Amino acid sequence: MEEVRIEELTPLILQMLRDKNFKGLKDELSALYPMDIAEVFDELEPEDCVILFRLLQKDKAAEVFSYLSPQRQKDIVGAIHVSLLNYIFNELYFDDKIDFLEDMPANFVKKLIATAPPEERGLINQFLNYPENSAGSLMTIEFTDLNKNMTVKEALAHIKQTAVDKETIYTCYVLDDTRRLEGIVSLRRLVLSDEDQIISDIMTKDVVLCGTNDDQEQVADLFKKYDLMAIPVVDSEQRLVGIITIDDIVDVIEQENTEDFLKMAAMAPSDDAYLDTGVFTLAKQRIPWLLILMISATFTGAIIGYYENLLSTAVVLTAFIPMLMDSGGNAGNQSSTLVIRGIALGEISLREWPKVMWKEFRVSLIAGAILATVNFLRMMVFGNGDFMIKFTVCITLFFAVVIAKLIGGLLPIAAKALKLDPAIMAGPFITTLVDAIVLFIYFSIANVLIF
Amino acid sequence: MEEVRIEELTPLILQMLRDKNFKGLKDELSALYPMDIAEVFDELEPEDCVILFRLLQKDKAAEVFSYLSPQRQKDIVGAIHVSLLNYIFNELYFDDKIDFLEDMPANFVKKLIATAPPEERGLINQFLNYPENSAGSLMTIEFTDLNKNMTVKEALAHIKQTAVDKETIYTCYVLDDTRRLEGIVSLRRLVLSDEDQIISDIMTKDVVLCGTNDDQEQVADLFKKYDLMAIPVVDSEQRLVGIITIDDIVDVIEQENTEDFLKMAAMAPSDDAYLDTGVFTLAKQRIPWLLILMISATFTGAIIGYYENLLSTAVVLTAFIPMLMDSGGNAGNQSSTLVIRGIALGEISLREWPKVMWKEFRVSLIAGAILATVNFLRMMVFGNGDFMIKFTVCITLFFAVVIAKLIGGLLPIAAKALKLDPAIMAGPFITTLVDAIVLFIYFSIANVLIF
Numbered sequence: 001m002e003e004v005r006i007e008e009l010t011p012l013i014l015q016m017l018r019d020k021n022f023k024g025l026k027d028e029l030s031a032l033y034p035m036d037i038a039e040v041f042d043e044l045e046p047e048d049c050v051i052l053f054r055l056l057q058k059d060k061a062a063e064v065f066s067y068l069s070p071q072r073q074k075d076i077v078g079a080i081h082v083s084l085l086n087y088i089f090n091e092l093y094f095d096d097k098i099d100f101l102e103d104m105p106a107n108f109v110k111k112l113i114a115t116a117p118p119e120e121r122g123l124i125n126q127f128l129n130y131p132e133n134s135a136g137s138l139m140t141i142e143f144t145d146l147n148k149n150m151t152v153k154e155a156l157a158h159i160k161q162t163a164v165d166k167e168t169i170y171t172c173y174v175l176d177d178t179r180r181l182e183g184i185v186s187l188r189r190l191v192l193s194d195e196d197q198i199i200s201d202i203m204t205k206d207v208v209l210c211g212t213n214d215d216q217e218q219v220a221d222l223f224k225k226y227d228l229m230a231i232p233v234v235d236s237e238q239r240l241v242g243i244i245t246i247d248d249i250v251d252v253i254e255q256e257n258t259e260d261f262l263k264m265a266a267m268a269p270s271d272d273a274y275l276d277t278g279v280f281t282l283a284k285q286r287i288p289w290l291l292i293l294m295i296s297a298t299f300t301g302a303i304i305g306y307y308e309n310l311l312s313t314a315v316v317l318t319a320f321i322p323m324l325m326d327s328g329g330n331a332g333n334q335s336s337t338l339v340i341r342g343i344a345l346g347e348i349s350l351r352e353w354p355k356v357m358w359k360e361f362r363v364s365l366i367a368g369a370i371l372a373t374v375n376f377l378r379m380m381v382f383g384n385g386d387f388m389i390k391f392t393v394c395i396t397l398f399f400a401v402v403i404a405k406l407i408g409g410l411l412p413i414a415a416k417a418l419k420l421d422p423a424i425m426a427g428p429f430i431t432t433l434v435d436a437i438v439l440f441i442y443f444s445i446a447n448v449l450i451f
Numbered sequence: 452m453e454e455v456r457i458e459e460l461t462p463l464i465l466q467m468l469r470d471k472n473f474k475g476l477k478d479e480l481s482a483l484y485p486m487d488i489a490e491v492f493d494e495l496e497p498e499d500c501v502i503l504f505r506l507l508q509k510d511k512a513a514e515v516f517s518y519l520s521p522q523r524q525k526d527i528v529g530a531i532h533v534s535l536l537n538y539i540f541n542e543l544y545f546d547d548k549i550d551f552l553e554d555m556p557a558n559f560v561k562k563l564i565a566t567a568p569p570e571e572r573g574l575i576n577q578f579l580n581y582p583e584n585s586a587g588s589l590m591t592i593e594f595t596d597l598n599k600n601m602t603v604k605e606a607l608a609h610i611k612q613t614a615v616d617k618e619t620i621y622t623c624y625v626l627d628d629t630r631r632l633e634g635i636v637s638l639r640r641l642v643l644s645d646e647d648q649i650i651s652d653i654m655t656k657d658v659v660l661c662g663t664n665d666d667q668e669q670v671a672d673l674f675k676k677y678d679l680m681a682i683p684v685v686d687s688e689q690r691l692v693g694i695i696t697i698d699d700i701v702d703v704i705e706q707e708n709t710e711d712f713l714k715m716a717a718m719a720p721s722d723d724a725y726l727d728t729g730v731f732t733l734a735k736q737r738i739p740w741l742l743i744l745m746i747s748a749t750f751t752g753a754i755i756g757y758y759e760n761l762l763s764t765a766v767v768l769t770a771f772i773p774m775l776m777d778s779g780g781n782a783g784n785q786s787s788t789l790v791i792r793g794i795a796l797g798e799i800s801l802r803e804w805p806k807v808m809w810k811e812f813r814v815s816l817i818a819g820a821i822l823a824t825v826n827f828l829r830m831m832v833f834g835n836g837d838f839m840i841k842f843t844v845c846i847t848l849f850f851a852v853v854i855a856k857l858i859g860g861l862l863p864i865a866a867k868a869l870k871l872d873p874a875i876m877a878g879p880f881i882t883t884l885v886d887a888i889v890l891f892i893y894f895s896i897a898n899v900l901i902f
Contacts, residue, residue, distance in 0.1 A: 007800070033659075035676050043800070156642065163643055170621050170638070187638060188620055192611055208484075224705070225486050227698040229680070246697055247678040250704065254675070257708045258792055264712075265788035265878065274793040275806060282810065283817040286785050290852075293781050294822055295829070300773040308766050315763040321772060322751035322886050330744050330879045334737045337716035341709055342725040349458070349494070355726060359733065366734040371741055378746070401741075427716065427878050428781045435773050 006036065010043045017048055026055050034060060038067035046075035053080065062091035070103035071276040077104070086115045093167055095140035095248065098127045102137075135219050136212035138252065139233045139242030144172040148182055148200035152193045159187070168245050171230045174203050179239045181232055183207060209234055212241060216252045221346065223249045260344060264337070264426035293428050300436040307443040316385060317446055320393045321439070327371060328400035328438040329431035335360050335408030336430050340422045343412060353413045360409035361402070368401035392446050400438040407434060457487065461494045468499055477506050485511060489518035497526035504531065513542035521554035522727040528555070537566045544618055546591035546699065549578045553588075586670050587663035589703070590684045590693030595623040599633055599651035603644045610638070619696050622681045625654050630690045632683055634658060660685055663692060667703045672797065674700045711795060715788070715877035744879050751887040758894040765901055767836060771844045772890070778822060779851035779889040780882035786811050786859030787881050791873045794863060804864045811860035812853070819852035839900050847896055851889040858885060 009032075016025045029037060029052065037056070041049045041064070053076050056064060065073065065088050077085060089097065089112055101109050101124065113124050123141065130136030144166050146155050155172070163169045172190070174183045183203035193202050209232045210219050222231060223246060233242045259269035268285045270277065277285075304311065304321075311317060339356060342348035348356060372394040379390045408430050412422035460483075467476045480488060480503065488507070492500045492515070504527050507515060516524065516539050528536060540563055543551065552560050552575065564575050574592065581587030595617050597606050606623070614620045623641070625634045634654035644653050660683045661670050673682060674697060684693045710720035719736045721728065728736075755762065755772075762768060790807060793799035799807060823845040830841045859881050863873035 007802075033657075033677065035678075039676070039797075042798075160643055163639065169642070187642065188614065191607065191620070191638065191642070192614055206484075224701055225490070226484065227486075229697075246680075246701075250675055250697075250701065253701065253704055254708075254796060257705075258796070261712075261715075261788055261792050265784050267785050267788070273796075273798040274789050275798060275803065275810075279810060279813045279817070282789075282814045286782075286814070287818050287821055290778065290781055290785075290818060290822055291825055294774060294778045294826060294848075297774040297777040298829070300777075301770040304773070305767070305770040308770065311769060312763060312766040315759050315766065316756070318762060318769050318772075319752040319756040319759065321769075322755070322776060322890070323745060323748040325773060325776065326748040326751075326879075326883060326886065327741060327745045329882070330741055331737075333716050333878065334718050334741075337712055337718070338725050338733075341712050345705060345709070345724075346490075347724040347726060351458075352726065359726070359730060362730040363733045363737070366730070367738050367741060370738055371745055374742060375745060378749070397745075427784065428777075431780070431882075432777060435777065439773070 006039050006043070009036070010040050013040055013052070014044070014048070017051065022055060025052065029056055030060070034063040035067050037064045038072075041072050042069055046072070050076060050079040058084070058087060059091070062088040066092055066096045066100075069273055069276060070100075071273075073100060073103065077108075085112070089115065090117075093140055094123075094127075094142055095138065095167070097124065098137065101128060102132075130212060133216045134212060135210045135214040135216065135233050135244060136242070138216055138219070138248050139212075139244045140167050141242050142167045143230075143232075143240075143243040144169050145175050145240070146172045146185065146199055148174050148176075148198075148203065150199045151195065152190055152197045152199070152202070153195040155185075155190055155199055156195075159190075168230055168243070171243070173232055173240055173243070174199055175240055181207065181209065181234060181238065181240045184232070207232060210244075211236070217256050219244060220249050220252045220256065224253075225346075256344075260340070260423045263421060263423035264340065265428070289428070293432055296432045297435065300432070300439055303436060303439045303443065307447070310443070310447060314389070314446070314450055316389060317392075317442070317450075321442075323375075324393070324396055324400055324438050324442055325431075325435045327397060328404040328434040329427070331364070331367060331401045332404030332408035332430040332434045333427045335363075335405045336412055336426050337408075339409050339412045340426060343416055343422045348413070350413060350417055353410070356409050356413060357406060360405045364402040364405035367405070368398040371401055372398040386450070388449050389446075392442070392449050396438065396442045396445055399441050400434070403437055403441075404430070404434045407437075457490050457494070460487070461491050464491055464503070465495070465499070468502065473506060476503065480507055481511070485514040486518050488515045489523075492523050493520055497523070501527060501530040509535070509538060510542070513539040517543055517547040517551075520724055520727060521551075522724075524551060524554065528559070536563070540566065541568075544591055545574075545578075545593055546589065546618070548575065549588065552579060553583075581663060584667045585663060586661045586665040586667065586684050586695060587693070589667055589670070589699050590663075590695045591618050592693050593618045594681075594683075594691075594694040595620050596691075597623045597625050597636065597650055599625050599627075599649075599654065601650045602646065603641055603648045603650070603653070604646040606636075606641055606650055610641075619681055619694070622694070624683055624691055624694070625650055626691055632658065632660065632685060632689065632691045635683070658683060661695075662687070668707050670695060671700050671703045671707065675704075676797075707795075711791070711874045714872060714874035715791065716879070740879070744883055747883045748886065751883070751890055754887060754890045754894065758898070761894070761898065765840070765897070767840060768843075768893075768897060768901075772893075774826075775844070775847055775851055775889050775893060776882075776886045778848060779855040779885040780878070782815070782818060782852045783855030783859035783881040783885045784878045786814075786856045787863055787877050788859075790860050790863045791877060794867055794873045799864070801864060801868055804861070807860050807864060808857065811856045815853040815856035818856070819849040822852055823849040837901070840897075843893070843897050843900050847889065847893045850892050851885070854888055854892075855881070855885045858888075 049072060053061060113121055116124060142165055144159055159169050170187045172185050173181060174185060176182050183205045184207050185199060185203040189202055208222055208226050210222060212233055212235055230243050230245045232240050233244060235241050255271055262269045267289060270285055339348060375397055376390060376394045411425040415422045415425045500523060504512060564572055567575060593616055595610055610620050621638045623636050624632060625636060627633050634656045635658050636650060636654040640653055659673055659677050663684055663686055681694050681696045683691050684695060686692050706722055713720045718740060721736055790799060826848055827841060827845045834841060862876040866873045866876045
């Protein structure tokens, strides 16, 4: 729905740029959501973005900036006046500031931090030191804090006074004098309570929280499980240092899914958008696994090499190798994908591995029998030649499916048990392993039945 | 962090159940979050769940029920008293009610709807008719509506009066007399405004909204793009009929990702949790694609069959088939996964296909050259035999990587252009196609250089 609009909008804006119709562009841009402008920017060339960016009102420019991809942010930072840059930087929410700085070169970061208010500088440096993908690196400091002795009326007045700078006011955090978290109270609760009730009487003491060093994936799981809108982040001394809001968690969920997609296709994980990633980075992300899998596959070749003399007396067997290898690989791939996904979503736990194996075993019997039967019929109708060859191929196919599904079901759970990422036990790895086993079965059966 | 607790909790609760320590169980359960109880239930056998469920307080039972998997809901519905069931049903939020009814058998649904308040029955029937995975099937009717002529004070009083039954009060919807949406106003805005301001002066008129028949994936994209907490859903006459809140969108995002994972591993998509899915359903989800891919792979075999006579004079060539097929498949799989993911996240648009091809081409030259070189060195050190065979294998490997990456990059975009789901152009399909091409190149080169 929206996509169409952007696809229509981009050429329109480009045309206006070429016509140097800056007045029209200004009007057009001021009517658009900042997110839409950011999306148009991602489609345009850097030079055009810079021109458009200068046409934006200061406030809107800051907002658009926070939605741009890191690459576009870099393009614009290099081309705008330092005073506008400082303005934008100081308008950003604290977590957006940190995200932006994390992608910039170190000496640039130093210069920019120097322009921040002194009380913020220490904080920025502290936040830049949280490990990547930790709760600390995601959180914002702009939360609303209350005191437990306030009345509801005082609390609402306090919120009203301070809300402008807060990322959310819908959950408020009740702190003691040492900034330890004593409880939370939602704005909903505040609005629904009588004006003279005391915060300590209406706050929730039992709070789901996380630590600054917790991994973002764990934090996302807490949001999913408890339907949270925000989560407080505490340091090692249980002091509240920040909060994470759900809009950032939505991005984390997509990022974690992308990582799994990449790992499952035998690539090093990366957060960068495809088109913004350089050719050498892309190559570096892919080549190590390609090499490992290539070398593994030579062992499969060695099995063929071992049976070379036998094979030369029945070269026709070679023609079925792709079908057997592919079917085994695909069958194993299906199972491992389902199990990896089940583990990622918390639906399958380690203890349940016998259930998984039993299920995969029964599915594999059905799938193997159907595939072998269909293939046998196909070979009877279209193929010619030795019955024993057909029989060998179909028996191998059956065993290939059964073994592939058992391996595909088991390996991701085994990886989890060994504290490895289950996602690496996916397609390419399973395929390579299953290939070797399938060929071994194929030649062993052929050795008995044919040669 | 939380997972550990559940893993410890489940055996503890099981032990108390076996000791018939119901008093202890009641205390234990009342100290737990409803979401944690639901998670324990998913680990236990149905009979045990029913006993535990009866130990819950009525209110908590209703809440736990809304977090259970459809399978556990069914188990419990079959075993509890009809009066408790009716109580729970009427306590559920409207969208949870609909979710629950969608998974239950039709005659049961009829009976249960009969117990609902008359004014709700029509609505329930209407909601059950929205297409699966549409905005209509996700939305809830429990939103807060305001009139544009209210003052802020009146609006807050109205919210206070009606909030108990609302799923969210953080976004309020301003409707005209015909229930058409005129604007929205956030509770934040209300709290920050002066008491005697008029709603029409502070509301936002430019609202991102969706229609009842919009696909849930489109709706999720709107949430991601505009950082929404809730979205209004309008019917064909632009009347507000419901809202969708972000907690439901988080589930949609995971569901859409799961669908992509399954499609990319050549399976029919499904929403059901792996362990709750029957063996025949799982088999049905997998076998069609296995059959299609098996039959496609026989064409690859036909290429070998065609060169059978040549091959019999150099059987050693067979030993390199798995390595060449796997490397080609893996290289193509990497590219298609990156492009499919890029399309799903909106980072790659159709118009950008030349950029994608150019990038893949350059990456493939690097990857192909490195793989071919490493393999050549390996063959020189460990292999024996004809230099021309080594040369043939390495040249084929290079072309295999280049062609696989171009195909892997292009096909998902082509699918998108043809309004097909890019996710089907993944691993298994690419592998089968690339296999055939790789073998054709292999034998063509061998035919010139060796035979």
